Amino acid sequence: xRGVFLFSAIFSILALATITVFLFISGVPFIAKTGFAKFIFxxxxxxxxxxxxxxxxxxxxxxxxxxALSVVIGIGIGLLTALALYKxxxxxxxxxxxxxxxxxxGIPSVIxxxxxxxxxxxxxxxxxxxxxxxxxxxxxSIVLGIMILPTIVSVxxxxxxxxxxxxxxxxxxxxxxxxxxxxxxxxxxxxxxILAGVVLAIGRAIGETMAVIMVIGGSPEMPESxxxxxxxxxxxxxxxxxxxxxxxxxxxxxxxVVLFVFTLILNVSFGILKRDNAxxxxxxxxRGTAK
Amino acid sequence: MRKAYSAMKYVCIAALVISMIALVAVxxxxxxxxxxxxxLNLVFGEYTDNAPTVFPALVGTLQLVCIAAIIAVPIxxxxxxFLVEYTNNKGKFVKIVxxxxxxxxGIPSIVxxxxGYLIFxxxxxxxxxxxxxGITLAIMILPTIVRSxxxxLLSVQGGLREGAYALGTSKVRTIFKIVLPSAAGGxxxxxxxxxxxVVSESAVLLLTINMVVNKVPETLMSPGTSLALxxxxxxxxxxxxxxxxxxxxxxxxxxxLNLLAGFIGNLIRKSTYGDAK
Numbered sequence: 001x002r003g004v005f006l007f008s009a010i011f012s013i014l015a016l017a018t019i020t021v022f023l024f025i026s027g028v029p030f031i032a033k034t035g036f037a038k039f040i041f042x043x044x045x046x047x048x049x050x051x052x053x054x055x056x057x058x059x060x061x062x063x064x065x066x067x068a069l070s071v072v073i074g075i076g077i078g079l080l081t082a083l084a085l086y087k088x089x090x091x092x093x094x095x096x097x098x099x100x101x102x103x104x105x106g107i108p109s110v111i112x113x114x115x116x117x118x119x120x121x122x123x124x125x126x127x128x129x130x131x132x133x134x135x136x137x138x139x140x141s142i143v144l145g146i147m148i149l150p151t152i153v154s155v156x157x158x159x160x161x162x163x164x165x166x167x168x169x170x171x172x173x174x175x176x177x178x179x180x181x182x183x184x185x186x187x188x189x190x191x192x193x194i195l196a197g198v199v200l201a202i203g204r205a206i207g208e209t210m211a212v213i214m215v216i217g218g219s220p221e222m223p224e225s226x227x228x229x230x231x232x233x234x235x236x237x238x239x240x241x242x243x244x245x246x247x248x249x250x251x252x253x254x255x256x257v258v259l260f261v262f263t264l265i266l267n268v269s270f271g272i273l274k275r276d277n278a279x280x281x282x283x284x285x286x287r288g289t290a291k
Numbered sequence: 292m293r294k295a296y297s298a299m300k301y302v303c304i305a306a307l308v309i310s311m312i313a314l315v316a317v318x319x320x321x322x323x324x325x326x327x328x329x330x331l332n333l334v335f336g337e338y339t340d341n342a343p344t345v346f347p348a349l350v351g352t353l354q355l356v357c358i359a360a361i362i363a364v365p366i367x368x369x370x371x372x373f374l375v376e377y378t379n380n381k382g383k384f385v386k387i388v389x390x391x392x393x394x395x396x397g398i399p400s401i402v403x404x405x406x407g408y409l410i411f412x413x414x415x416x417x418x419x420x421x422x423x424x425g426i427t428l429a430i431m432i433l434p435t436i437v438r439s440x441x442x443x444l445l446s447v448q449g450g451l452r453e454g455a456y457a458l459g460t461s462k463v464r465t466i467f468k469i470v471l472p473s474a475a476g477g478x479x480x481x482x483x484x485x486x487x488x489v490v491s492e493s494a495v496l497l498l499t500i501n502m503v504v505n506k507v508p509e510t511l512m513s514p515g516t517s518l519a520l521x522x523x524x525x526x527x528x529x530x531x532x533x534x535x536x537x538x539x540x541x542x543x544x545x546x547x548l549n550l551l552a553g554f555i556g557n558l559i560r561k562s563t564y565g566d567a568k
Contacts, residue, residue: 001463005377008369009384012437013391015430019398019406026409077313080306088300089307097311104314106484106549107542108491110519114526114538115317118324146313153310179296207399209494210523234401234494241408241498256405260398267397271390 020260027257030250039254045220045231047240047248054251056236056258058222063232063262065137065223066144066212067205073145074201078152079194085153086160087182098157105150113214116143121215129227135217138226143211148201155200159193160186196273203266207259209234233259321542325535333536338505343530345537347507351421351500351515352490352544354508358425359432359489364482366429367436368471374437375444376466388437396434403431404498411499419501419514427499428492432485439484443477444470473563480556487548490541493519518544 031039034054042055085094120142125134163186171181187194217229218239231239233255240252336344370388378385404427411423447470455465471478496502501514504524508515516524518541525534 002373002377005369005373008366009373009388011366011370012388012395012433015433016391016395018410019395019403019430022406022409022414023402077306077310080303081310084303084307088303097307100311101314103546103549104318106487106491106545107314107317108493108519108545110491110493110522111321111538111542112317114522114534115320117526118531118535119320146317149310149314177296179300183296183299203397203399207397207401209399209401209497210519214523214526234399237401237405238494238497241404242502253405253409256402260402263397263399263402264394267394270397271393 023253023257023260026250027254030247030254031257034251034254040258043222045236047251052248054248054254056233056255058220059231059233059236059255060258062137062216062223062230063206063234063259065226066140066216066232067202069137069141069226070144070148070205071198071202073141074148074152074205075198077145078149078201079156081149082153082156082160083182083187085157086186087178098154101150101153105154107147109147109208109211110214112143112147113211116140116211116215124227131225131227133217133227133229135215135229136225136227137216137223137230139215140212140232141226143215144205144208147208147211148204151204152197152201155197156190156194159190159197162193163189192273192276196270199266199270199273203263203270206262206266207234209238213238233262318542321535321538325537325539328532328536329539330536333533334540340505343504343525343533345518345521345533345540347504348516348518348521348537350507352517352519354421354511354515355425355428355496355500355517356486356489358422358511359428360482360486362426362429363433363436363485367433368440368478371437371440371444372466372471375441376462376470380441380445392434392437395430396438398431400431400492400494401498403427404495407495407499417512419499419503420512421500421508421515422511424496424499424515425511427495428489431492431495432488435485435488436481439481440474440478443474443481446477447473475563476556476558476560479559480552483548483552483555487545487552490517490544490548491519493517493523496520497523 039054039056040060041057042053043057044053044055045058046053085097089097116139120139121134124139125132128138167185167189168181171185172178176184212232213235216232216235218231218235219229220231220236221228223230236255237252237259240248332342333344334349335346336342338344338347374380374385374388407423407427411417411426412419415423417423451469451473452465455469460468496517497520500516502516502520502524503514504516504521506515518537522534522537522541525531525537
């Protein structure tokens with residue numbers, strides 16, 4: 001029986017290894033053939049042209065824009081929301097609101113996409129866009145910003161709650177107001193946990209496909225405005241997959257490799273942040289017990 | 292200075308209101324906009340070009356959930372059992388598995404889709420198939436199941452295990468008769484939440500089951516569709532009403548699963564521990 005359990009435990013490692021190997025074997029030769037610099041920094045994506053060119057720089061730029069903007073929106077509102085739930089909101093509302101946020105975290109991304117497509121895109125087109133185009137980085141960032149809110153709120157609130165309450169009481173005893181204690185003492189103390197949440201949110205934003213392709217437009221052009229039809233890395237894979245095959249498909253897999261490397265980097269930094277966090281807690285524990 | 296910080300209190304509360312409104316607006320809009328377009332024919336009717344239905348997607352979603360659960364649940368639970376019961380959740384091997392599951396959890400779903408395409412559609416020569424899509428989804432939800440099962444197993448009191456050993460029970464028997472039933476509440480919650488993820492997922496399926504919206508898959512080796520894919524298809528192919536109605540169906544599914552997860556978990560916990568908790 002032990003063998004069965006052991007094999008199951010190894011399965012995750014095997015799965016990860018297979019995914020990595022398959023992606024790299026199918027993607028890296030293509031990148032090598034096209035030329036690394038030409039593939040990453042080339043700005044022309046025309047896989048169906050007579051002399052096809054595969055440059056994914058516009059998609060990388062669009063991905064970075066969308067991720068950065070949505071995380072700024074998500075963090076800005078999400079962190080303040082967490083703080084409100086932490087100290088500034090009637091205690092009996094906290095549990096139901098949290099439950100509701102957890103429930104909303106389960107909304108499928110395609111539903112966010114549909115909402116973006118039918119509400120946000122027309123609104124942006126009619127009222128905000130200087131170019132008269134509703135699709136683009138701006139709309140995608142708003143949709144993704146809302147989508148990652150529940151993650152950010154939960155993680156930030158958890159890390160705020162894990163700060164010992166004595167810090168807060170100490171600050172009050174020294175004459176700080178409730179607000180000063182919260183912003184100057186508790187928030188910095190919860191910093192690394194919140195940062196881990198930010199990394200998690202970045203990962204979700206950069207990897208999101210469905211919600212993005214429904215609001216981003218999809219032209220493989222260099223983003224020059226926030227209100228312009230562009231493509232992210234994920235959108236490039238999804239949109240291309242429906243219409244291409246053969247050599248162009250290798251180009252999509254190569255795009256996947258780039259995305260995979262991005263997420264690996266995020267994963268490693270998330271791991272480091274979490275370890276830092278655990279180390280700190282250990283130290284805190286030791287200081288606490290050595291009376 | 293003090294005043295500036297007091298003002299922050301109201302900024303925070305404003306942010307709370309904004310985020311609640313934004314999230315609730317998404318749900319409310321989808322429900323209100325779609326509910327009147329919902330009809331029995333749309334859900335269970337035969338698919339025609341004039342009156343597209345989601346019946347093929349309903350069947351497809353059910354198939355995907357079954358395939359993914361049948362594969363991911365035993366492997367996930369067994370792997371958590373190994374990590375907690377056989378290695379005490381410590382040591383190098385546990386670390387490596389932990390890193391592997393965390394990395395798996397961080398991979399974007401579209402990359403899983405590419406992988407599923409490469410291995411099942413191309414390498415195995417299955418073409419687009421429900422089975423390939425289901426297996427890819429199984430790998431995707433595996434980390435969640437391992438993680439939550441591990442936590443549930445860790446929360447089982449050590450005394451229960453020692454008591455069983457003291458009575459001469461074997462390790463395997465202890466695991467199946469004592470530890471797993473005590474942890475069942477948490478494990479079942481985790482499984483239902485994982486099923487929720489399978490139902491919500493769409494990007495993976497785009498590349499593995501190929502969004503064939505008008506036919507119920509004949510076998511598990513046929514291409515097909517799912518509810519989430521149908522929404523994307525309808526929305527991007529000029530069927531806005533159908534998209535809105537399908538979104539209601541999907542949303543109700545997911546919400547029921549999420550509510551059920553907590554409810555059933557609590558029920559099982561109660562029946563194992565009596566009314567202690």
